[in-house]
Amino acid sequence: MILTLALLVGLVFAWLLIAVIERFRLDLRFTQALLYVPFKLAYRIADNRIRIARSANTPVIYVISHQSRIEPALMLSLLPDDTLHILDEASARSPWLEPWRELGRTIAFNAEHVFVSRRLVRVLKGKGRLAVYLPDSVEPDVKSFRLFRAITRIAMQADARIVPIFVAGTRDLPMSLTPKEKAPRHWFPRLSVSVLEPMTIAELVARNPDMASNTNALFDRFAEARLYGTNLDRGLFLAMRDAADRVGPSHPIIEDVISGSLSYRKLFIGARVLGRRFEAVTAPGEAVGVLLPNANGVVLTFVGLISAARVAAMINYTAGPASVTAAIRTAVIRTVVSSRAFVEKAGIDDIIAAVEAGGAKMLWLEDVRAGVTALDKVAGALLWRLPLQRQQASKPAVILFTSGSEGTPKAVVLSNRNLLANVMQAEARVSVSPADTLLNVLPAFHSFGLTGGTILPLVLGVKLFLYPSPLHYKIIPEIARKVKPTVMFGTDTFLANYARTAKDGDFSSLRFVVAGAEAVKPETRRTYRDRFQASIVEGFGLTEAAPVVAVNTAIHSRDGTVGR
Template identity: 65%
Template sequence: MILTGMIVAALVAVYVLTALWQGYRLGVTFQQAVLYLPLKLVFRISDGRIRIARQADAPVIYAISHQSRLDPALMLALLPDDTLHILDEESATSSWLEPFRTLARTISFNASHVFVSRRLVRHLKGKGRLAVYFPQTVEPDPKSFRLFRAVARIAVTAGADIVAIHVGGSRHLPMSLAPEAEAPRRWLPKLTIAALEPISLDSSIVRPGRAPTTSSNALFDRVAEARVAASVPRSLFAAVSGAARLYGPERTVVEDGLTGPLSYRDMLIAARVLGARFASVSSGGEAVGLMLPNSVGLVTSFVGLQSAGCVATMINYTAGPANVTAAIRSGAVRIVVSSRAFVDKAQLADIVAAIEGAGARFLWLEDVRPSVTAFEKASAALLWRWPVTPVKPSAPGAILFTSGSDSRPKGVVLTHENLLSNTAQIEARIVFTPADTLLNVLPAFHSYGLTGGTILPLVYGVRLYLYPSPLHFKQIPETAAKVKPTITFATDTFLSAYARTADDGDFASLRLVVAGAEPLQAETRRIWRERFGADIVEGYGLTEASPVVALNTRTHSRQGSVGRLLPGIRSRIEPVDGIEDGGRLWISGPNVMRGYISTRGAENVTPPPDGWHDTGDVVAFDREGYLTIRGRARRFAKIAGEMVSLGAVELLVQRLWPEERHAAVAVPDRKRGEKVVVLTTNTAAEKSELRAFGKASGVAELIVPDTIITVDAIPLLGSGKVDYVTARRIAMESLGIDKTT
């Protein structure tokens, strides 16, 4: 008995001393530390940033994303004990939370407490602290969003700062507030508490580096930023491997029409086998080319390159031999992973010759498969959770080349952190769940197809169906009818083409259609809404931003805009001569590239100056922060000293002839410096009709082009964007203008 008593006393002493240490470390009371310590040990909580919240000067509102029933317990144990917590009715009465509720004042959440706000304003003006728990969904409905408006009004009236807090990982606890179909449960996930610096909503509305917005939107954005900040930095392989553990190794994650479905475990086993082979023929951190269509083979090869610690260099096999040669040389690529069957079917003999001529050799997947030994398979089956060569999140993960729609493609180096930050930013705006199936037709050599169409579903447990080419306008609707996807990403050009060949029921399963890479035409939006019952969400991005910068969502959407900036992205507008309504957009954020390849290889880059990237786009923000693209800075013509947006010209022509495709380019003109030429597929196009429509629309006379050229098809890049370099060449040849002009 004496020995037992001594052991118990020793354990109690250790517990008390540890609690005292935790109290000193975090600045909490002894009672708080005693109750917090078991949670700290069980969930291995990363809590270093909670000091930011505790040290915030009153008056302050803690804006907490309420993911699980555990969140109030953590906040009661960690926030200053003079904080008034507004709890939901279950948390306010739950018996297991009773010890935690003794740590601070609490009131039960209901409409009268939240929306009749004078009591809360008085509390804050008296140098008080308030903890408010916001809905866990990233797309709150209008009723739920009322809470953001109410709290924003209280904060502005009381002059209170906002500290946004998010408990990363609690969404997957057994006591999660999210439906289990959307958030698979784990008993002991590691939790990370993210707390952002205090900021007033008045300054948030016009704070440097952000677009102007309303106070409620500023509060909503701050909560979303905390969600992104809770993401733990990791490599691409670690993110996919972690998703396998979270969503289940046997869960089907990727599928195509030839290979069939593959589970996380099987995909990672195949990636481990390939990763070992890739590592044996390359050096650490080397850029290795990947030239494959959308397929299971592409995914296993990409993840295999990440396992090997290689930098996946995505080869745009539609860019032509000259551009591919330049890509191989600038990336210092010695090895290109590809498939003979694909090369033969796609008739890429000239691309193969260009790659070999640039000094690279091919590693054919057909040669790897039969040579895999039983030992390699067994080893991969045991070690599939771990990479062959671990890398840091800050290391280069992929090299992509810009579309080259109006200039020569540039090599963009994106780190693991860049790519995963962008997936987290997107996931903080749009709901993705394991119940979704994503149909991806966009090639992985395009950043939209790689991040949104490949990496994001792998990381968030979305079932991914890959289709090899976006140009199969008839087969893709038929595939959608069989696969029944809930999400798809595409460009306006492709969406318009699919609608022309699809039956009304082919896309009936879709709940989310995201359009990017080029402006979404009103006619495309109308057709998809009327025929398929699908509202298209338009976004904006660029390769250098991994790629998504702004996005419309169910909660925040404005037709004609590309939405609001994603969480964590800062912006500034620089004036452009001749343009009053808008300016040149610069951006900064965790998703902005490491830099352009400047000499040879992924380690030799030209980084953005001070982390700021010049997008080259002329844009405007409205008072609520919605972004409208006026056009590329290069996509303006200077006519008699006046700046004319070629994008605005295209929109005018598209409104007149919505069933056809058009492209506006600028060519030299002796009298006025430049003139605008429209290429159109409308064989009946008449200048007089366009002139009359422009006058009736009230646009400036300069906007209406006086030269129209009819073509069989508008030249496109492999990504679906208009190839303006080729379009301009066609216009100049048609008009007999010297190409050197």
């Protein structure tokens, strides 16, 4: 009894001590700090940027991404206590939130209706603060988008600053508002509070004078907060491993027509075994050529090179011998990874001769596989979570070669951070989740096929089905019927030819198609919309930009453009 009492006293003392520390560290009221401590300890919250929100000059509107039932409690604990929190009806009535509601001012609001803005404008003009919780949706429907319009109107009438807040990680909590199949649940994920600098609507619009709408300026700023919730210093390997932790190591992540399906765990085991072999014949930071088709092998090789801190130089084997030799010499490639079976089937012996003419040696996957020992497999199984070399996001990860339309192909070097940032920029605009399956027929030596079609699904936990050639117009619709992808990548030429040979049910599983590299013709867009009930999201990119520069979204889409 005495021991139990002593333990309880110790816990209470520790709670009070941590609350005192948080009270002075974040300039909270003591009662706020007291109720914040359980969250801080349970979720190891990175919260330094909340100071930006607390120090924002009034009038100010905190625009918070409402991903779970925990955000209102967190914000009531962290934001200034004179903030008026506009809660949804469930949060306003929830019994467990009552202690946190007592920390500040709250009113209930039915998100199905538009704000009654006059009262809120008066609050703001009186040097007030509002906290508004918006539904967590990358592509909100028309009804949800009305909330952005209402906030924009209120902010403009009160000349209030906007502070977007996004709490990364709450989407995966048991009390998440996202369906479980789209956001696998975890009890104690690490959370990070992303807060952007205060800006008025006028200042947001001034960043892009061509902005057609004040509301779009707010929407874009809100999307930025989601992007800044990502730690881009993690690098590609660790970002992929984080995805494995979120969806589970046994989650099937890649599949092709020959090798079948691989889980994250098997992917990382295979990549580690290959990476060890790459380490033995190359130096850290060295460019290693990859001459492989769209199949599991190219993903294993790519991840193995990233793990070993080598640079994956993706060789375009369709560019012709002269371009391949020039690429080998330009990037100073000494070793090229390929497969004898692929070379024989594709009939590209002249490309291998061009590689060797450029001064590189071939490393055949068949030989690597034959040299793998039982000890290698055991080590891979035990250490699959660990990269072979220290990961540095600023270091080069990939070399891609331009098409040579301006002369000799140029080598474009992209860092881990370049590629991860572009993936997360796309994720902040286009809605994908682990419930999706992505069919990628675009080659990994093209930036669209590499970043969007390969790296994006690995980082976001989206199952990836790889097909080796986009030119098999009759086979790909049959593959789609069996695989049932919800997302597909392609160009207008490819998409038009697939539709021409497809049966009505072949692409019925698609939610949308991402098209790039050339303009989408109206008839192609109309065919997919009317016949397959799939919208085409059109994008524009540059290899040097990793590559996505602009893209349509479901809420912001105008046929014939890559923007709004």
